Amino acid sequence: MLSLITRFKHFTKAMRFASFAIVSFCVCSNASFGKTDSSENARAEARFKAAYLAHLLHYSTWAEEDLPSADSTVGLAVVGDDRHHFAQVLLFLIDELKITIQGRKVKVFSLAHIPDADEEKEIFKDCAVVYFLKSEENRWSECTLCDKKGVLAIGEGSKYAREGACVSIVRSRNRLMLLVNREGFTSRNLKVSSRLLRLRSAVEVYKKGGCRFLVISARPT
Amino acid sequence: MLPFTHSVLIVSFFGGFLFGLLPASVLGQVPLAGIEANATLPKLELIPLERNDDALTPFEKSELRRLFGLDLRELARRPVHGVLGYEQEYWRNPASVHVLRPDDISLNGHVLTVEAFRGVPGMHVTRGTGYDDFAIMRNFSGSSTEKFLAMVDGREVLQIMGGTVNATGEGVPLEILDRVEIIRGPGASIWGTNAVSGVYNVVTKSAAATQGDSVRLVIRDDGTFLGDYVHGGQAGENAFYRVWFRDQEYAEGTLNSGLPAKDDGYFRKAGFRYDKTLSRDLDFTFAGALGKRRVHHVLDLSQRLLYMNYDPDKEPDAVDNPHALAAMETFLGMTLPAIVPYAFAVGGEDNLKTLVPSWPISRASATTMPAGLGFTRYEYWGEMPHDAGHLRAKLSGVTDSDLEWTLAGYAEQYKTFLGHVGRRWDRKQYDLDFKANKLIGDRHHLAFGLATRHMDFDVEDIMTPPWGFDTNDTLFTPASPNITILDHGDSPTKFDRFSAFFQDSYEFSDSLLLSAGAKFEESDLAGTGVQPGARLSWAVNETNVLWSAYSRAYRTPSLVERYSKVSYARVWVPTSATTGFWLNQSFPGNSDLEKEETDAFEVGWRSQPRDDLTLELSLYHYDTTNAIFSGPPIYEAHDVKTSGGEFTFDYSPFHYWTLKGGASRTISKKEGVETDNFPKTLANVSSHLRLRDDLIFSQNFYYAAERTIASAYNPIFIPAHLRMDLGFIWRPDESLEIGLFGRDLLDPHHPENMYQDLELEPARVERSFLLSITKRF
Numbered sequence: 001m002l003s004l005i006t007r008f009k010h011f012t013k014a015m016r017f018a019s020f021a022i023v024s025f026c027v028c029s030n031a032s033f034g035k036t037d038s039s040e041n042a043r044a045e046a047r048f049k050a051a052y053l054a055h056l057l058h059y060s061t062w063a064e065e066d067l068p069s070a071d072s073t074v075g076l077a078v079v080g081d082d083r084h085h086f087a088q089v090l091l092f093l094i095d096e097l098k099i100t101i102q103g104r105k106v107k108v109f110s111l112a113h114i115p116d117a118d119e120e121k122e123i124f125k126d127c128a129v130v131y132f133l134k135s136e137e138n139r140w141s142e143c144t145l146c147d148k149k150g151v152l153a154i155g156e157g158s159k160y161a162r163e164g165a166c167v168s169i170v171r172s173r174n175r176l177m178l179l180v181n182r183e184g185f186t187s188r189n190l191k192v193s194s195r196l197l198r199l200r201s202a203v204e205v206y207k208k209g210g211c212r213f214l215v216i217s218a219r220p221t
Numbered sequence: 222m223l224p225f226t227h228s229v230l231i232v233s234f235f236g237g238f239l240f241g242l243l244p245a246s247v248l249g250q251v252p253l254a255g256i257e258a259n260a261t262l263p264k265l266e267l268i269p270l271e272r273n274d275d276a277l278t279p280f281e282k283s284e285l286r287r288l289f290g291l292d293l294r295e296l297a298r299r300p301v302h303g304v305l306g307y308e309q310e311y312w313r314n315p316a317s318v319h320v321l322r323p324d325d326i327s328l329n330g331h332v333l334t335v336e337a338f339r340g341v342p343g344m345h346v347t348r349g350t351g352y353d354d355f356a357i358m359r360n361f362s363g364s365s366t367e368k369f370l371a372m373v374d375g376r377e378v379l380q381i382m383g384g385t386v387n388a389t390g391e392g393v394p395l396e397i398l399d400r401v402e403i404i405r406g407p408g409a410s411i412w413g414t415n416a417v418s419g420v421y422n423v424v425t426k427s428a429a430a431t432q433g434d435s436v437r438l439v440i441r442d443d444g445t446f447l448g449d450y451v452h453g454g455q456a457g458e459n460a461f462y463r464v465w466f467r468d469q470e471y472a473e474g475t476l477n478s479g480l481p482a483k484d485d486g487y488f489r490k491a492g493f494r495y496d497k498t499l500s501r502d503l504d505f506t507f508a509g510a511l512g513k514r515r516v517h518h519v520l521d522l523s524q525r526l527l528y529m530n531y532d533p534d535k536e537p538d539a540v541d542n543p544h545a546l547a548a549m550e551t552f553l554g555m556t557l558p559a560i561v562p563y564a565f566a567v568g569g570e571d572n573l574k575t576l577v578p579s580w581p582i583s584r585a586s587a588t589t590m591p592a593g594l595g596f597t598r599y600e601y602w603g604e605m606p607h608d609a610g611h612l613r614a615k616l617s618g619v620t621d622s623d624l625e626w627t628l629a630g631y632a633e634q635y636k637t638f639l640g641h642v643g644r645r646w647d648r649k650q651y652d653l654d655f656k657a658n659k660l661i662g663d664r665h666h667l668a669f670g671l672a673t674r675h676m677d678f679d680v681e682d683i684m685t686p687p688w689g690f691d692t693n694d695t696l697f698t699p700a701s702p703n704i705t706i707l708d709h710g711d712s713p714t715k716f717d718r719f720s721a722f723f724q725d726s727y728e729f730s731d732s733l734l735l736s737a738g739a740k741f742e743e744s745d746l747a748g749t750g751v752q753p754g755a756r757l758s759w760a761v762n763e764t765n766v767l768w769s770a771y772s773r774a775y776r777t778p779s780l781v782e783r784y785s786k787v788s789y790a791r792v793w794v795p796t797s798a799t800t801g802f803w804l805n806q807s808f809p810g811n812s813d814l815e816k817e818e819t820d821a822f823e824v825g826w827r828s829q830p831r832d833d834l835t836l837e838l839s840l841y842h843y844d845t846t847n848a849i850f851s852g853p854p855i856y857e858a859h860d861v862k863t864s865g866g867e868f869t870f871d872y873s874p875f876h877y878w879t880l881k882g883g884a885s886r887t888i889s890k891k892e893g894v895e896t897d898n899f900p901k902t903l904a905n906v907s908s909h910l911r912l913r914d915d916l917i918f919s920q921n922f923y924y925a926a927e928r929t930i931a932s933a934y935n936p937i938f939i940p941a942h943l944r945m946d947l948g949f950i951w952r953p954d955e956s957l958e959i960g961l962f963g964r965d966l967l968d969p970h971h972p973e974n975m976y977q978d979l980e981l982e983p984a985r986v987e988r989s990f991l992l993s994i995t996k997r998f
Contacts, residue, residue: 040731041663045301047281051288052296077267088276093285095272109267123267173502173619174300174660178293200459201429201498202297 042084048176049169050089053131053154054099056167056178059196062102062128063189066150073105075126079114080133090131101128114139120148127151132160140165149189161206166190168206181206278763279829280312294429300625302660313734315756315768317343317405317825317839317867323398328909329921330948330962330991332439332447334401334423335388339923340905342883343405343419343839343867347974348986350484351445351471352516355974356388358405359418359841360863360887360899368776368817370416373423374508375654376613376631379415381676381716381746382646384779390488390512390607391423394449394465395995396435397494399426405867406841407754407774407821414720414742414752417776417819417845427506428453428461428496434998442990444472459498466491471516475985477972482984483602486516502619509612515604520641520706521981522599522687600981601687603640610634626657641979642706643683650676666726668738671719678714678780682707692791692803704788704805712784712810718744724754732760747777747816766827776817782849784810817858819845833873837883840866848891861896863889882906900926900941915953919962921946932977939983942971948991960993 067074076094078087091108093099099106106129114136115123124130124145132140132155142164145153153165158179161168166184170177178196180203185192197205277285288296319341326337335354339346344358358369371378371386378391405419431453439447446469453463466489473485492510499505611633619625631652638645656670682705691700724738739753754772761767781787790806825839847858865887872880884904889896904924912918923944930937948962965971965988972983 040728041302043281047285047288048296048299048301050285051291052293054289055293055296075267078270085276087270088273089281089285091270091272092277092282093289096282096286097289108270110270111267112265115265119265123265127267171301173623174302174625175297175619176301177297196293198458199293199297201504202293204501 039084043089045171045176046084046086046089049156050086050093052169052176052178053090053129054093054097056152056154056196057099057101057106057129059193060152060166060185061191061193062150062152064102066189067102067104067128068126070103073107074101074128075109075124076106076129076131077109077111077124077127078131078133079111079136081112081135082110082133086131086133114144117143120145124148124151129154132156132165146187151188152190153184153188166192178203179206180204274832279832279835280764280766282832283829283835284312292430294427298427302666312827312829313758313760313766313768315734315736315758315770315825317823317837317841319403319405319869321401321403323395326395326398327958327960327993327995328917328919328948328950329907330919330946330960330964330993332441332445332991332993333389333392334395334398335392337401338403338421340881340907340921341403342869342903342905343865343885343887344403345900345903345925348984349974349976349980350482350516350518350984351474352469352484352486352488352514353387353389356386356421357418357899358403359843359865360889360896360901368415369418370414370420371423372420374425374613375422375615375629376611376633376652377415380635381777382648382678382780384777384782387607390514390609392467392490393423393425393492393510394451394467395437396449396451396997397425397431397463397465399424399430405839406770406823407752407772407819414740414744414747414750414775414777414816417774417817425494428463428494431463432461435996436998437993437995439991439993441472443474443987444470446470446472456495457497460496462493462495464491464493475970475987477982477985483517483519484984486514488512488514488516504615504617506615506617507613509610511610512607514607516607517602518605518639518641518976519980520601520603520685521979522601599687601641601685603643603685604638605640607635607637609636622659624657624659626655629654629656641685643685643688644705644707644709645681645683647679648676649678650674664728668724668726669722671721673720674716674718674744676716676718678716680709680714682709688788688791690803692805694805694807696804700802704807706788707781708786708788709780709784710786712780712812713745716745718742718746720744734758742775744777746780746783747775750775750816764828764830768823768825768827770821770823770825772819772821772823774819774821776819776849778811778816778849782810783812786810817845817847817849819843819848835869835871837869838866840864859891861889861891863887877911879909880906897927897929898931900928902926915951917950917952919946919948919950930975930977930983937972937975937983939972939974942973943967956997958993958995960991962991962993964989964991 076090078090087108087110094106094108109127111123114132128150129152130145132153134156137155137157137159140155140160140163144164145151146164152167153160154167154169155161155165156169158168158170161179161181161184164181164184164187166181166188168179168181170179180192180197182192182197182205196203288299291299321334321337321341325331325340326334329337329340331337331339333354335356336346338344338356341358344356345360346354346356348354368384369386371388371391373391373393379386402422402424403419404416404421407416407419431451432455433453435449435451437447437449448468449465450467451463451465453461456462469488471484471486471488474482476482490510490512492508494506494508497505611631613629613631615627615629617625617627629652631650631654633648633650633652635648635650636646652672652674654670654672656668658666658668660666684703684705688704688706689702691702692704693700694704720740720742722738722740724736726734726736728734735755735757737753737755739751741749741751743749752773752775754770756768756770758766758768786807786809788805788807792804792806794801794804821841821843823839823841825837828836830836841864843861843863845861845863848861849858865885867883867885869883870881874880882905884902886902887899888901889899902924903926904922906920906922908920910918910920921944923946925942927941928939930939944965945967946962946964947966948960950958950960952958965986968988970985970987973986975981975983
């Protein structure tokens, strides 16, 4: 017993020393360099999101009548303030891995912000996928794209799926997850794979009033 | 009143957090974006994007491909910001890391994971008997398998009895293998004790990722066989399981002299894993395995029973033993220039049976060596059963404050009997391990953990037949027939260990990353110690990263080194032409052996100048005090300095051709004298050429420079060797893979390794042909 106590004394002594060293290091590093946005982290997150989106295309099904002819290209629009090159990341992935939507090549577009309701149909007329960046969360409303069939609407942050989009990519606890709104799919004449919905560790199905994402504050990107 | 240091701590701590958590704008370092009033907005329209290859660095492109290669479930498990030391495949990682994936095994014609380490620059893999491959990295070990830490799913698999790793016994089916992370060099703060030369960490897939059935069969032309069966299923909405079985049958090989190696046997193993998502923030894993191996091992008696040759005209033999000579000189109190002790059985005419009738020769088998070698060798074969099992339970979760944590418990039992030397032991081991990490602000990533271990040994030393005759342990003790080769005596059998670590990774900027921390340990075997480490990574530009590191690492002496009295030889002391007595030659375990301490300095360069080319260079210098070089006649601690480097490349000039490889060079000096037990140069090249969509041509070359297997009495020179393996892999679809390989095609056979001072001679590593079939249902 005595040896155990002695041992713990050594141990706590060493721990105290280390705590001091590490905390001092933290303080010094903070004091010297302060805190700025880490674009490296944001770029890393953009890569994760692009990988998610590429997977998501595989799990979604469009009605053939909502897509252009089989030899045409379909549009994928990235909407919002793209300061971390998400669209380029996505384009690289689509090009490199030859990702298609039901056999059709994908063309990536960018758009500065969500258009007014009366412009929407015209602007997105050739798009099968519209991806809304975090910057557009406050512009998004349940009416956005609600009349457009065959458009997979995806957004960064839980608000999108809660308010009518098909899917939200949500960052929670240093992980990315998908929040799927089945109503968002059916209302746009889209189908979502049941295999996707069964991936419970990666996917949560949005239920009005019952979604845990509601209480999760997504990090700013 | 609080002591001064406490006050500093508290102020520093809260001050640190406050500074760290304040938004950048408060600190005045980021200007707020201005908005011009009455600005005219351009007409909104979709802008088609053209691919801009400069928008992503080659490192980012590689990472993107890797992320897309993960399925969604795995992707969701990956932290967006990884913790240094946890996430190895991060291009800014300030460490020398090599990751092996299942394809590195199956496409290169390897049967077991450990064989694939041949493709890791800086690692030296050798084959001893048919059932054991030895792996070691970054020279300076005195033995074949020591001085690095091996882990399987977080469970330490180092055998503390002998300080070795049984890589074959810890193998898992290829189908459940996710990756093997090999970290060259000590990763002091996260990994801790025994990660001196480096760490390898086998990571298996989650149960959800191995659904369905799969079979892998591998058969070699000599009859050696491996069969794996894996079945995975779902046990509820959020629960998955798998079970697996492995059977390995070892065909008998051949010793270097052409004699049978008697290394046939089998190894059977079964395992399971159950994963359940308890809630969105809480995962549970329960896994385990049972293994049973039956093989035999040998002790070379020829070198261990010595006698005095009184014939002054007799030439000293090549296998004379200076330690026995010194013992005899001490005993007789005189210098013996013409009296040379040597193995009794060597030399033909000097035959123990006639000269020393008291030795019961029938207790050992006499092997007549092939014609031309001209002597008889005496050996003793003993069974070497091994039964082991372990259970692992892990809870992992994330708190509302984004603290990621894991709590893991391990229970293990390992029973074995080294029949050739007469030691039986049963080890029960329990580990509890808590780890956590948390992002603090955007720039700090703090990781910390606590762990405790309890080990309980039951050691029994048994008299083996060849040694059961009257022998004087010392000149002053009566002769006894019960002097065992190993004797643990009343030495401790219960050991505890407590440890804790802190590590903070701090991003000074997008290009500069510093990780610093320390591991603290208090253990019965290594005492109290702190193992600090600091690593710095600097992204010079988009395609080049420089890193440097300092670590202090410890290695715990093994139980044999500390506690076992080793009777390594017996000397016949003649008192007349026909009479005499046996005198035991032994040395005690050294319970004063201190832990080995290594100060390791590393620098590295990682570059991806093009999407299809990655280059890495690591240089290191180790300064080790109290390095223990095991093996009779005694365990001695030495100061050792080791310097070296590794260069690796990964090149895919065309989509149908990939080329990987590397080279390492290392020099180690023990007390200023260069050692030769590790090849100074190692190199390998691996080429995969896709001949058709479903057909791959695999070529592998491995080079190891010469070395000498150290021994107290019989060092063995292993010449430099170039190995060439060729193979064809047919993958008609995702469910079927058939591979046909020729291995070691450049020569019929060559020696690589043996257990020093135990075995008779190295076994032949022979040219072989291999058929592997993998089918997924």
